[in-house]
Amino acid sequence: MGKLLYEEESYQIRGACFEVWNHFGSAFKEGIIQKALVKEFKERNLSVEQQKQINILYKGEKVGSYVPDFVINDKIIMEIKVKPMLLQEDKKQFWYYLRGSNYKLGFLINFGTKKLEIVRRVYDFARLNAVCLSA
Numbered sequence: 001m002g003k004l005l006y007e008e009e010s011y012q013i014r015g016a017c018f019e020v021w022n023h024f025g026s027a028f029k030e031g032i033i034q035k036a037l038v039k040e041f042k043e044r045n046l047s048v049e050q051q052k053q054i055n056i057l058y059k060g061e062k063v064g065s066y067v068p069d070f071v072i073n074d075k076i077i078m079e080i081k082v083k084p085m086l087l088q089e090d091k092k093q094f095w096y097y098l099r100g101s102n103y104k105l106g107f108l109i110n111f112g113t114k115k116l117e118i119v120r121r122v123y124d125f126a127r128l129n130a131v132c133l134s135a
Contacts, residue, residue: 005122006105009046009073014118016040017109021116030082033111034069037080047073056100066097068106076105082112091119098123 004010020036034050041048049071056064070078079094091108098106104124110117 005124006073006076009076010105010107010120012044012046013041013072013076013078013107016044016046017111017116017118021111024111026082026112026114028082028111030080030111033080033082037070041070041072049074054101054103056097057102058100064100066101068097071103075103076107077101077103078107078109081108081110083110084112086110086117086119094119095121095123 016037019040020033024033024036038048038050050069051067052071053065053067054071054077055062056066068077069080072078077098079097081090086108094106094108098121104122106121106123108119108121
C-alpha cells in the first residue's frame with residue numbers, strides 16, 4: 001500500500017477536527033466551529049485561508065468559481081457542515097467542486113451528528129487520466 005496523499009496534513013486536519021468535536025460535540029453552529037478550527041489549525045502549524053475563491057475549470061478554462069470553507073496549506077480544500085446527516089447530494093456536490101478545481105484532496109466534515117463524520121476525497125489519478133486521454 002502506498003503513502004497517503006498529503007499524509008501529515010491529513011493527520012493534522014483530522015486531529016484538529018476531533019479536538020474541536022471533543023470540546024463542542026454537535027452543540028454549535030457552523031460559524032463557531034469554523035472559528036475553533038482556525039485556532040486549532042494554527043496551533044498545528046497549518047496555513048489556513050477561509051472563504052478563498054477558487055476557479056472551476058472546464059477543459060482548462062475558468063467557467064466559474066467556488067468558495068470552500070477552508071483551503072489548508074494551499075493544497076487541500078475543506079467543507080464543514082453541521083447537520084443531522086450528510087446526504088448523497090452533499091457528497092456529490094463536494095466531489096464536483098474538487099473535480100472542477102486544481103486541488104487533489106478535499107475533506108467534507110460534518111459536526112452535526114452524534115459521531116464526527118469525515119469524508120476524505122482524492123481527485124488525482126482521474127484528473128491525470130483525463131489529461132492523458134485528451135492529449
